[in-house]
Amino acid sequence: MTGDDRLTVAVPRESRADEQRVALVPEQVGTLRAAGMEVVVETGAGSRAWFCDDAYAAAGATVLPTGELYAAAGVVVGVGRPRLAALRAGQVVVGLLRPREDPALMTRLAALGVTAVSLDELPRTLTRAQPMDALTSQANVAGYKAVLVAANALGRFLPMLVTAAGTARPARVLVLGAGVAGLQAIGTARRLGAVVHAYDIRPQSREEARSVGATVLDLTGPDGDAEGGYARALADGEEAALRTALAPHVAAADVVVTTAQVPGRRPPLLVAEEAVKGMAPGSVIVDLAAGPEGGNTALTRAGATVVTEGGVTVVGAGDLAATVPIAASAAYSRNVTALLTHLVRDGRPAIDRTDEIQAGVVVTHLGRVVHPVIASLLDKDGGVPR
Ligand code: NAD
DSSP states (O other): OOTTOOEEEEEOOOOSTTOOOOSOOGGGHHHHHHTTEEEEEETTTTGGGTOOHHHHHHTTOEEEOHHHHHHHOSEEEOSSOOOGGGOOTTOEEEEOOOTTTOHHHHHHHHHTTOEEEEGGGOOTTOGGGGGGOHHHHHHHHHHHHHHHHHHHHOSSOSSOEEETTEEEOOOEEEEEOOSHHHHHHHHHHHHTTOEEEEEOSSHHHHHHHHHTTOEEOOOOOOOOBOGGGOBOOOOHHHHHHHHHHHHHHHHHOSEEEEOOOOTTSOOOOOBOHHHHHTSOTTOEEEETTOBTTBOSBTTOOTTOEEEOTTSOEEEEOOOGGGGSHHHHHHHHHHHHHHHHHHHEETTEEOOOTTSHHHHHHEEEETTEEOOHHHHHHHHHTTSOOO
């Protein structure tokens, strides 16, 4: 808290070396101050996204050296995980904390007496939660960047070009998984002049892909709706049949962007090694589903780029949103500000898990892991104390 006892929101410099984003940009400082909060920013917090300390100060924030930041904080807003050693009981931590991937972190935050609020757990289908939907805002950025990464690695033009030296045909781009990132990839590839095909196992996504200008592959694959607008996991046989059906379309593509995810499961394997062998030399795959458990292709290595013997570049894209840091930070900052204005009542975080939004995002409170799904993961992991 500051001297006048207003709630202080602290913005640390992100600790991950490849993280260029910052959780709050100067534009939102005034909004939080108008809502009764003070903002303190760690020296250099926004510099990797080109938001300088002076811009925060001009917007009304106080810029503090590292050692003083956490001590002043009632709420710490970050993109990734906070510096645990600096936290103290009673503080609220907001971020994309990935509690399903790292439930043990939640145990540690609970043990510190910290209230962990994770934007990954937002109930995304609630209309009033949409301004807070950081998964959507960041997937949008990643889908856009995926096409630029592909274009950069591709040995040919994306658009059709007619020049005195001849005519170049447009590149053929295939987008697999037409959720938020996939739809943005389709739009971006179309704007760059490519011929775009797409596929998703959810009929609604196929319709959305069509509406943003993709030709949807006519496959007799399984429909895969699950709860909350997500896809269901396919049975092994269904997934293998889908791979076989997709293979000729993969082979015909110059660029494949894959984005298919199923919550809580390893990403579906959509592109087999044989299908990659069918692609022309110089083609590119960008796999946005790449993670520690693999990705949508058999050759994906998370965070790495592999060039096959056949000359196909497979980019295991890490968090591409972090590589467009101005746009990604600006959008994330609006999400965080919307969440904070929802959480804070009469100048204090009002934790109330009967509220539908909070029932999703509040993972630890008063020394316990209070989110039932995350708590059950801890139980399953074998005796990690709640
Ligand atoms: P995601 O990242 O979980 O998955 C990306 C896409 O991959 C999804 O469209 C999914 O259907 C698809 N997919 C999964 N398995 C597949 C397979 N075997 N083959 C082909 N495609 C496969 O999804 P997301 O982008 O985070 O969003 C999922 C959906 O939720 C979107 O359609 C989005 O519009 C919806 N959503 C709704 C709201 C809302 O209602 N307010 C908010 C956010 C997102």
